[in-house]
Amino acid sequence: MNESYTEFSALVKGLLDPKFSSDYERIETWTSMQSLIVVSSIDEHYDLVVTYEELHACNTLKDLFEVLKNKQA
DSSP, rough: SSOOOHHHHHHHHHHHHHOOOOOOGGGGGOHHHHHHHHHHHHHHOOOOOOOOHHHOOBBBBBHHHHHHHHHOO
């Protein structure tokens, strides 16, 4: 993955409406709609599919970033 965590975080933050969750860094606080938006955007932006199990195993945005980096490795 050529993108830094800071760039990835900014992308996700830009996707999520703060009215849904004030802490976009904590995945377990996301609504199902937020999860769907992020997974869809990851597929579109990085051409990577994140499974429910992979997303469910992540607690933070940093965890998700690491999953994506490992998928591209």
